[in-house]
Amino acid sequence: MSTHRESPGHSERPDSPATRSTCAARDGRSAADLLPTPAPAPALPAVVGTIAPDEAGEPGASLTPHIDAHGFDPAEYKWIPVRRRPRKDGWSEARQRLFIEALADSGCVQTAATAVQMSVQSAYGLRRAPGGEAFAAAWTAALQQGALKLADFAFERALMGTQEPVFDRAGIAIGCKTRYSERLMMFLLRAHLPERYAHAHRANRLPSFPPMRPILHPPRRSQRPSPGSNRRCRPSRTR
Structure with a gap:
């Protein structure tokens, strides 16, 4: 009884291409039939805006x-x-x-x-x-x-400004200019940075002092002339 041994260098793996070709030829099939079936591609997501049933x-x-x-x-x-x-x-x-x-x-x-x-x-x-x-x-x-979109529009308008047409004396449009709204800028700054700009409108005001009490002077007495003050001083006649 003879035992046939294969050398380690010539051993073939069960899933090697040579093994698949040998099995396919033995069964009467091609080697392509033994290839693994690829996984199906994932379905594409639905497109926003289409009405599904x-x-x-x-x-x-x-x-x-x-x-x-x-x-x-x-x-x-x-x-x-x-x-x-x-x-x-x-x-x-x-x-x-x-x-x-x-x-x-x-x-x-x-x-x-x-x-x-x-x-x-x-x-x-x-x-x-x-x-x-x-x-x-x-x-x-x-x-x-x-x-939130309205807030984004307000920020864009405050930063980029608005375009206003410029007309000449004849009423013909000759160009445009960019106008910025300072009120809108301050409103956004106070809303989003209140710790810094909440009281910015009070910085340019004069310091407030307590109201002063009116000083009341005592009424002055009317000085009436003495009985002899209205008499005219007549020059004395010398005899």
């Missing part, structure tokens, strides 16, 4: 996972959209979510309603509808996020 997810899940520029995410709230009859031009759950997201971005109800192709009156009606408490709470939170 209502049955795409659970009622509490956000159809648009992206967060807006101010960090607002409607999924942070207990989102319970107002139940409506399914209509093509109605307030679907997806439209309600997109309205809140647009309201947080712009801070304007008109802009948010236009973004979802609905009227402002219907948006306020949906907010007052029975069961619309969660929608109203998300509305209020979105307006608070929109106020």
Whole structure:
């Protein structure tokens, strides 16, 4: 009985290409059939601004996972959209979510309603509808996020100024000039740096002194002439 031993330098691993080719030739298959199947590519995220169908997810899940520029995410709230009859031009759950997201971005109800192709009156009606408490709470939170954009605009206007046209005597525009608002600058400084500029408007005032009491002089007595003072001095006659 002979025993065949392979040298360590010629041993082949079970998962080596040579082993796969030998097994494939023995079974009548090609070596490509034995290659591992690549993992499927991850799905791309949903694009913000597209209206997804209502049955795409659970009622509490956000159809648009992206967060807006101010960090607002409607999924942070207990989102319970107002139940409506399914209509093509109605307030679907997806439209309600997109309205809140647009309201947080712009801070304007008109802009948010236009973004979802609905009227402002219907948006306020949906907010007052029975069961619309969660929608109203998300509305209020979105307006608070929109106020941050207003603060950014105020900073930009204070730093960059506003352009005003310049006209000649004939009323023809000949150019423009940049005007800065000192009141707006001081308002922002007092609001964001109160420890330094809260009382800056009092620095140029004169020091305040306690009110002075009026000095009362005693009334002067009227000096009446003596009985003999009104007599004229007549020259004495010399005899």
